[in-house]
Amino acid sequence: MKVLVSDNLGEDGIRMFQEAAGIDVDVKTGLEPDALKEIIASYDALVIRSATKVTKDLLQAASKLKVVGRAGIGLDNVDIPEATQRGIVVMNTPTGNVITTAEHAIAMMLSLTRNIPTGTASLRQGRWEKKKLQGREIFNKTLGVIGFGKIGAIVADRARGLRMNVIIHDPFVTPEQIQKAGFESVDLDGLYERADYITVHVPKLKNTIGMLNKAAFEKMKPGVMIVNCARGGIVDESDLYEALESGRVAGAALDVFETEPPGKSPLVEHERVICTPHLGASTREAQTNVAVAVARQIIDFLTEGTVVNAVNMPSVTGEVLEKIGPYLTLADRMGCLQAQLVRGPIKEVVIEFCGDFKGIDLSPVSTAVLKGILTPVVKDDVNFVNAHVMAQQRGITVTETSSAESDYYVNQITVRAISTEMESVVSGTIFGKKDPRIVKIDKFRLEMIPEGHMALIQNIDKPGSIGEIGTTLGQHQINIGRMQVGQEEEGDRNIVFLTTDTPIPEDVVEKMRQLSLVKTVTPLEF
Ligand SMILES: NC(=O)c1ccc[n+]([C@@H]2O[C@H](COP(=O)([O-])OP(=O)(O)OC[C@H]3O[C@@H](n4cnc5c(N)ncnc54)[C@H](O)[C@@H]3O)[C@@H](O)[C@H]2O)c1
Numbered sequence: 373m374k375v376l377v378s379d380n381l382g383e384d385g386i387r388m389f390q391e392a393a394g395i396d397v398d399v400k401t402g403l404e405p406d407a408l409k410e411i412i413a414s415y416d417a418l419v420i421r422s423a424t425k426v427t428k429d430l431l432q433a434a435s436k437l438k439v440v441g442r443a444g445i446g447l448d449n450v451d452i453p454e455a456t457q458r459g460i461v462v463m464n465t466p467t468g469n470v471i472t473t474a475e476h477a478i479a480m481m482l483s484l485t486r487n488i489p490t491g492t493a494s495l496r497q498g499r500w501e502k503k504k505l506q507g508r509e510i511f512n513k514t515l516g517v518i519g520f521g522k523i524g525a526i527v528a529d530r531a532r533g534l535r536m537n538v539i540i541h542d543p544f545v546t547p548e549q550i551q552k553a554g555f556e557s558v559d560l561d562g563l564y565e566r567a568d569y570i571t572v573h574v575p576k577l578k579n580t581i582g583m584l585n586k587a588a589f590e591k592m593k594p595g596v597m598i599v600n601c602a603r604g605g606i607v608d609e610s611d612l613y614e615a616l617e618s619g620r621v622a623g624a625a626l627d628v629f630e631t632e633p634p635g636k637s638p639l640v641e642h643e644r645v646i647c648t649p650h651l652g653a654s655t656r657e658a659q660t661n662v663a664v665a666v667a668r669q670i671i672d673f674l675t676e677g678t679v680v681n682a683v684n685m686p687s688v689t690g691e692v693l694e695k696i697g698p699y700l701t702l703a704d705r706m707g708c709l710q711a712q713l714v715r716g717p718i719k720e721v722v723i724e725f726c727g728d729f730k731g732i733d734l735s736p737v738s739t740a741v742l743k744g745i746l747t748p749v750v751k752d753d754v755n756f757v758n759a760h761v762m763a764q765q766r767g768i769t770v771t772e773t774s775s776a777e778s779d780y781y782v783n784q785i786t787v788r789a790i791s792t793e794m795e796s797v798v799s800g801t802i803f804g805k806k807d808p809r810i811v812k813i814d815k816f817r818l819e820m821i822p823e824g825h826m827a828l829i830q831n832i833d834k835p836g837s838i839g840e841i842g843t844t845l846g847q848h849q850i851n852i853g854r855m856q857v858g859q860e861e862e863g864d865r866n867i868v869f870l871t872t873d874t875p876i877p878e879d880v881v882e883k884m885r886q887l888s889l890v891k892t893v894t895p896l897e898f
């Protein structure tokens with residue numbers, strides 16, 4: 373078996389590959405995409421960090437490749453759908469660098485509030501600026517932590533040790549879980565109003581890009597300090613620059629950037645901004661942890677077939693996978709749909725299998741539902757191995773039931789998601805041999821293909837209602853690829869599913885919400 377390590381990997385990991393029986397390892401870092409494409413066909417495994425781009429083009433040339441392993445968390449640089457399509461397992465190491473990154477966020481906050489980098493630079497230029505560089509104590513100040521996942525929870529804990537008042541905003545973790553950890557759960561506006569320091573620890577998702585923007589800065593306490601050691605783009609860089617200039621934001625500490633490296637930007641050069649070049653995970657300890665973890669996972673996979681921390685596959689044989697594959701896709705999409713339909717943190721998930729599932733192992737299918745529910749919230753952190761544990765840690769109870777009866781279809785999966793605010797029920801089945809379809813949402817029957825950019829619209833079933841939706845989208849040059857209409861079993865409402873060629877921008881969604889016969893509009897992404 374041949375392993376290619378194409379990004380810098382901790383020595384301990386490389387040594388493990390060298391010492392593993394039956395494995396040959398080549399370390400070739402910094403290759404241009406074409407050079408990598410030329411050699412990839414002879415490798416069974418590829419080990420990366422963030423520099424190598426595992427594109428569709430590269431995967432097409434990777435005829436022997438069985439596994440891609442990321443030493444670290446982020447998989448933004450891997451075309452996961454294409455890898456899945458080709459049966460290539462994609463793994464990451466979701467826990468090895470979380471302490472290190474949390475410590476970096478704390479270090480950045482302290483350095484910022486005490487002007488340490490500026491003081492160093494000023495001394496190097498022969499100045500002694502005690503008055504100008506006076507700082508602020510963090511004792512008794514309020515730290516707002518956005519995102520109470522692995523890193524956010526450690527940051528909160530360390531800040532408590534520094535005697536800060538820590539408040540948390542995470543709409544996907546129940547307030548009880550946050551209180552159980554000893555912190556106060558608040559809504560986002562409450563956090564903006566009260567926090568002296570704000571640190572973000574959310575994944576980069578459609579709804580977290582630009583989360584800290586002009587509107588958010590305007591709600592914050594004047595003089596707030598911002599820390600971003602999560603992902604570039606979660607804090608809008610040009611809005612941050614303006615907020616620094618206006619004085620609303622007193623300082624910012626950035627480890628990550630919209631474009632990396634950011635080059636010479638006015639933000640990076642701003643005197644009240646301190647920066648590091650994506651060093652959050654860069655400690656000897658974390659790099660050893662992730663290198664050892666990825667090496668162990670890949671060696672075990674190549675020699676024993678064991679799958680650990682795969683984001684795109686459960687631990688089953690190829691033969692079983694062929695049978696359950698369509699159900700895994702269906703379950704994942706149903707979970708993903710529920711995550712987008714449900715308001716408030718989900719407390720309970722009930723998965724019902726009805727009808728004939730002969731020869732199908734249903735436990736990975738349930739896991740796929742949970743993975744689908746959690747992916748829009750935690751992105752690459754959830755996989756087939758940890759989905760159940762992660763659900764449990766978030767206070768989500770999971771129940772499975774099965775019965776031989778199914779009303780409309782040979783078999784049907786129903787997922788009930790119950791949050792603090794509502795209950796949503798979605799049913800799905802497989803059409804033909806492998807085509808997932810959502811066949812019921814609450815009281816509406818339909819046949820929806822869950823893929824691409826979509827919108828779910830509830831409207832009054834009257835002539836003209838669908839026309840006004842089409843006209844609004846047409847006015848904004850948004851092409852409708854597919855439209856499905858579902859009728860309420862009893863009542864006067866319709867449910868309309870649109871698939872569009874491009875995502876529907878927020879302002880157009882707002883316009884659709886204003887239409888006279890439209891009740892609700894929910895944009896969806898699969
Ligand atoms: N700087 C670095 O080198 C470095 C290293 C590791 C991780 N990271 C980044 O740090 C971030 C956090 O990583 P993690 O391992 O703690 O992730 P995690 O998945 O464990 O936690 C993310 C948390 O964010 C919450 N969340 C999702 N959407 C939210 C929203 N709109 N508002 C508030 N909370 C929301 C989720 O519920 C979850 O609890 C990620 O962006 C990750 O990529 C950066």
Ligand SMILES: O=C(O)CC[C@@H](O)C(=O)O
Nearest residue numbers: 421422444445446653654
């Ligand atoms: O490999 C790195 O240094 C980036 C680490 C981090 O952003 C991750 O996603 O794990």
